[in-house]
Structure formats: C-alpha cells, structure tokens
Amino acid sequence: KEQSERKRGPAIPAGVEKTTFLKALDELSGQLGKENVEINDQPLKDGWYMEHPNTHDAMHVLDEEELVASAVVYPGSTEEVQKIVLWANKYKIPIFPISIGRNLGYGGAAPRVRGSVVIDLGRRMNKILDINPVDHTCLVEPGVTFYALYEEIQRRGYKHLWIDCPDLGGGSVLGNTLDRGIGYTVYGDHWACHSGLEVVLPTGELIRTGMGAMANSSSWQIFPYGYGPMADGLFSQSNYGIVTKLGMTLMRNPGGHESYLYTFPNEEDLAPLVDIIRPLRIGNILENVAQLRHVVQAIAYSGKPRSSYFQGEGQMTDEQVREIARKELKYGDFTWLYYGMSYGPKEIRQYKLDIIHKEFLKIPGARRIDPATLPKTDYFWSRDRIATGIPDLEELQWVNWYPNGGHIAFSPVSPVRGPDATELWRMARSRAAEFGHDIFPAFCVGLREMHLIVECVFNRDDPDSRKMALACMRAMIDEAASKGYGEYRTHLVLMDQIAKTYNFNDHALMKFNERIKDTLDPNGILAPGKSGVWPARYRGRGWEM
Numbered sequence: 001k002e003q004s005e006r007k008r009g010p011a012i013p014a015g016v017e018k019t020t021f022l023k024a025l026d027e028l029s030g031q032l033g034k035e036n037v038e039i040n041d042q043p044l045k046d047g048w049y050m051e052h053p054n055t056h057d058a059m060h061v062l063d064e065e066e067l068v069a070s071a072v073v074y075p076g077s078t079e080e081v082q083k084i085v086l087w088a089n090k091y092k093i094p095i096f097p098i099s100i101g102r103n104l105g106y107g108g109a110a111p112r113v114r115g116s117v118v119i120d121l122g123r124r125m126n127k128i129l130d131i132n133p134v135d136h137t138c139l140v141e142p143g144v145t146f147y148a149l150y151e152e153i154q155r156r157g158y159k160h161l162w163i164d165c166p167d168l169g170g171g172s173v174l175g176n177t178l179d180r181g182i183g184y185t186v187y188g189d190h191w192a193c194h195s196g197l198e199v200v201l202p203t204g205e206l207i208r209t210g211m212g213a214m215a216n217s218s219s220w221q222i223f224p225y226g227y228g229p230m231a232d233g234l235f236s237q238s239n240y241g242i243v244t245k246l247g248m249t250l251m252r253n254p255g256g257h258e259s260y261l262y263t264f265p266n267e268e269d270l271a272p273l274v275d276i277i278r279p280l281r282i283g284n285i286l287e288n289v290a291q292l293r294h295v296v297q298a299i300a301y302s303g304k305p306r307s308s309y310f311q312g313e314g315q316m317t318d319e320q321v322r323e324i325a326r327k328e329l330k331y332g333d334f335t336w337l338y339y340g341m342s343y344g345p346k347e348i349r350q351y352k353l354d355i356i357h358k359e360f361l362k363i364p365g366a367r368r369i370d371p372a373t374l375p376k377t378d379y380f381w382s383r384d385r386i387a388t389g390i391p392d393l394e395e396l397q398w399v400n401w402y403p404n405g406g407h408i409a410f411s412p413v414s415p416v417r418g419p420d421a422t423e424l425w426r427m428a429r430s431r432a433a434e435f436g437h438d439i440f441p442a443f444c445v446g447l448r449e450m451h452l453i454v455e456c457v458f459n460r461d462d463p464d465s466r467k468m469a470l471a472c473m474r475a476m477i478d479e480a481a482s483k484g485y486g487e488y489r490t491h492l493v494l495m496d497q498i499a500k501t502y503n504f505n506d507h508a509l510m511k512f513n514e515r516i517k518d519t520l521d522p523n524g525i526l527a528p529g530k531s532g533v534w535p536a537r538y539r540g541r542g543w544e545m
C-alpha cells in the first residue's frame with residue numbers, strides 16, 4: 001500500500017513534554033547537523049524490501065502506529081553516537097539503534113517503546129574499514145550490507161574470499177550478527193564467526209572487546225576472546241550498548257562446490273530423516289546449515305498467492321498441497337525437501353556425496369533431483385547462490401502467499417532428533433490449523449541443534465489477520481515452552497513472553513540481566529524492553545506485552 005495517514009499524530013516519548021522534546025531535537029540538530037535529525041510526523045509508508053521504512057516495522061503485526069519512532073537520527077561517526085547517547089541521558093529520551101532496519105519478521109526498524117528516537121547507523125556509518133585477504137577477515141561499520149561486502153570483495157578481485165549471507169542479502173552484516181542471524185555456508189553461525197566489537201555504552205564510554213582492548217593489537221579480527229571475562233555476549237540480542245564496529249571472519253573459497261536437493265515422500269519421513277541427518281551433520285559430511293523444508297513453502301516460492309491455487313477456507317491439507325506440487329513443480333511427489341551443498345574439489349565432494357546419497361536413500365521413496373533438469377528460475381538455484389555466499393532476494397517470494405503479506409516467525413531450538421522434530425512440527429501445524437492458517441516450516445540444522453523456523457504470513461492491512469498471526473505465535477511459544485523448547489530469536493512484540501519462558505531458578509537469569517541493565521544504563525535510555533530486559537525506570541509499569 002502507498003501510505004497511511006497518521007490517526008494518532010506524531011509519537012512523543014512517554015514522560016517528555018512535547019515542547020521539551022522539540023527543544024531537545026533542536027539541540028541535537030546543532031550537534032549532528034539539521035539534515036541528520038528528522039522528526040517523524042509524516043504519513044507512514046511500508047515501502048518494500050529495498051525501500052523499507054526506518055520509522056516503524058514494514059511488516060507490522062500490530063497497528064503500524066503502535067511501535068513507531070518519534071524521530072530518526074543519523075550519526076556519521078562513533079563520536080556522534082556518543083553525543084546522541086549523552087543527549088538521550090540528559091533528557092531521558094529512549095533511543096533504539098538499527099543498522100539497516102531490515103529485520104523483517106523480527107520487528108523491522110521499529111523501536112520496542114513507542115516514541116523512541118531511532119538511531120539509523122547504517123545511513124552514514126557504512127564503511128568497510130578493512131578486508132584482510134591474508135587473515136581472511138574484515139572489519140565493518142553498521143551500514144555494510146551483505147551485498148556491499150560481497151561486491152567489494154569481487155571488486156578487489158579476492159577470489160579466495162567468501163562471505164556468508166542469510167536468505168536475503170539486503171540486511172547488515174553487523175545487525176544480523178548481533179541478532180544471532182544465520183546463513184548457509186560453513187560459516188552460517190554468524191555470531192560464532194565474529195571477532196571483535198567496538199561499543200558505545202549507554203553512558204557514552206567507548207570500549208573494544210577481545211584483542212581490540214589492547215590499543216595496538218594486530219589480532220583483533222583473528223582471536224575473539226582477548227583476555228579476561230568475554231564481554232561480547234552482553235551486546236548480542238541486548239540493550240547494553242550500541243555497536244559501531246564489527247570484526248568478521250571470512251571463509252576461504254573451498255575450491256569447488258555442488259548443490260544437491262533430495263525429496264522425501266511422506267510426512268512420517270521426518271523423524272527417520274532427522275536421525276540420519278544428525279551424525280552426518282556432526283561428522284561434517286553435511287557441511288552447511290542444512291535446510292529441510294516442507295512442500296507448502298516450495299509452492300509459495302513461486303511468488304503466486306495462495307488464492308491462485310486454492311480458494312477454500314482454513315489450512316490446506318498435506319494432500320491438497322502435494323497435489324498442487326505435483327502439477328506445479330518438477331520434483332514429483334514429495335512432502336519434505338532437503339537443500340544441501342558439498343564443498344571442495346570434485347574427488348573430496350564425491351566422497352561425501354556418496355555417503356549422503358546412501359544414507360538418504362534409506363528413506364523409502366527418497367529421490368535426488370538432478371539439477372540439470374531444473375530451469376535457471378527454479379528456487380534450487382537461489383539456494384545454490386546463497387550456499388556459496390552470493391547474496392540473493394528470491395526468498396521474499398513466499399511473503400506473497402497472503403495479500404499484503406507481512407510475516408512473523410516462531411523459532412524454537414531443539415536437539416537434532418526425530419521425536420523432537422515430529423513433536424515441534426505437529427504442534428506448529430495443529431496450532432496453525434486451529435487458526436485456519438498455512439505456515440511455512442523449515443528445519444535449519446546448525447550442528448548439534450536445529451532451529452525450526454515456522455514462518456507465518458499474514459495480511460498487514462487486516463487487523464483480524466494480524467491478530468490471528470500473533471495469537472497463533474503466542475500459542476506455539478507457550479506450548480513449546482511447556483515441553484522444554486525455547487526460541488533462539490524473536491519479534492519485538494513477543495520478547496517479553498519468550499523472556500519469561502527462560503525461567504530456571506525463579507527467573508534468575510532475567511534478574512541478573514536487569515542488574516546489568518541498571519548498572520550500565522542507569523537512566524534506562526537504550527532500547528528499553530529489548531529481549532524482555534526492562535530498565536528500572538520502566539519495570540513493572542505496564543510496558544510489557
């Protein structure tokens with residue numbers, strides 16, 4: 001949709017007089033330049049992936065005016081980030097950092113507290129500070145996207161360096177890594193692959209983690225631990241600091257690669273297949289973050305809406321979905337798809353591929369799809385690019401399944417075991433069926449654990465559809481938690497609920513997090529409520545959702 005008129009008027013931070021707020025913004029303009037401070041008083045535009053807003057969530061699951069910025073500011077340097085932080089403390093104005101703000105499915109660019117000032121770091125702080133072709137590392141500012149890093153490596157002719165990217169390449173390397181996002185080469189666990197942060201603390205001090213704490217270290221990007229307590233974890237999925245630089249390790253071009261796709265016919269194949277995957281993945285025969293997807297998502301990749309296949313109400317049955325897949329796709333009859341990639345020279349790949357083939361074919365009816373039979377437009381080739389670190393955008397297609405598609409995800413972590421996979425999949429599907437909704441489940445196998453990413457697409461312009469999606473997610477989270485499964489990452493709106501499920505010893509971890517928050521951020525200005533961590537000034541005052 002084009003844009004929405006503002007029903008509620010501009011959002012002003014709670015507890016701050018409008019005149020004081022406007023005066024404070026003037027003061028900040030004096031420090032950053034008028035052009036780098038924008039009040040958010042215009043109609044809200046959701047835009048699209050490449051022209052996403054930085055004022056709210058482009059895929060809002062609440063009314064779009066609910067989690068909305070009062071203003072957006074654009075620092076051009078670490079020093080300017082420090083100035084913004086000091087300014088926020090002076091006026092007790094909540095601030096919320098984004099790098100690019102394409103955290104779609106998890107809140108986009110929206111702040112957790114309505115009326116926060118969004119710090120859009122990506123617009124001006126977007127330099128690739130270093131690409132080290134010897135150590136295979138890089139150092140980036142917040143605004144460096146996966147596309148930008150990939151293109152710069154190509155421009156410099158470093159054929160031996162690969163990056164790792166998530167399904168969509170337009171996000172920032174830094175923001176995705178802080179949110180513990182995943183990609184699909186051997187370096188898919190982005191947080192595990194980072195090395196070194198530069199951070200502005202909520203009171204304005206500047207620190208560097210790892211070897212970077214030594215003023216003259218030459219090892220910042222190659223040894224993440226440094227010396228003493230390792231602080232990095234405090235700045236991931238947190239509200240303890242604003243990260244202004246991130247070190248990242250880069251993969252070496254493995255000297256060859258080969259994508260493969262297997263299909264499995266029946267829903268019940270899931271459990272034995274997951275038990276086959278586990279030792280292969282831990283043994284590194286399956287080398288990349290493995291993707292096991294359901295047939296319904298394969299249909300949705302076409303980008304056509306559900307209504308072009310099915311006009312009925314309620315969740316489509318497996319049989320209906322398989323029937324469509326038989327007609328529309330070139331993969332025959334199937335329920336599950338496994339996308340993988342083998343790396344290295346031909347003889348090394350062949351050794352691994354033979355084992356995988358033998359193991360996967362233990363499932364009756366399993367088939368390897370010959371890539372030569374697939375047109376270049378087939379989704380298989382998108383997975384092929386992503387698993388070689390080439391950024392892509394094809395994954396956006398399934399967001400068209402329902403009109404005005406937004407999406408939100410339920411992402412529990414579990415052991416890589418058949419019974420767990422079946423339990424989670426059946427639970428997610430039956431919960432979604434109660435709400436009459438299709439869901440897109442994909443198992444991403446890290447190494448010893450897997451995330452089941454259940455994508456739920458909804459109509460952003462239909463309050464009932466949004467309400468349904470949220471209620472469905474909440475029901476899944478509670479049921480999963482009652483069975484011992486917790487989420488790895490979540491949308492802003494679900495953060496409180498999920499934080500509560502991490503409840504060992506009377507929520508001892510949250511009490512610890514709150515103590516750190518109150519120590520580092522005594523005025524509670526930085527991203528209050530992020531990951532369910534509320535500062536003292538907000539705690540227990542009705543902000544939780």
Ligand code: FAD
Pocket residue numbers: 096097098099100101102103104105108109121142166167168170171172173174175176178179180181182183241242243244395396399
């Ligand atoms: P931002 O929105 O800039 O930031 C992400 C988070 O980090 C936010 O919570 C933000 O507050 C915080 N943050 C950002 N910068 C800072 C900073 N400097 N200091 C402190 N905190 C900061 N994600 C995956 O990981 N893997 C996938 O495969 C994947 N597939 C997707 C597929 C689809 C169709 C869609 C719609 C989304 C997908 N996503 C996936 C989610 C999302 O698109 C990516 O994770 C994206 O990289 C995040 O956007 P960003 O980098 O712009 O992050």
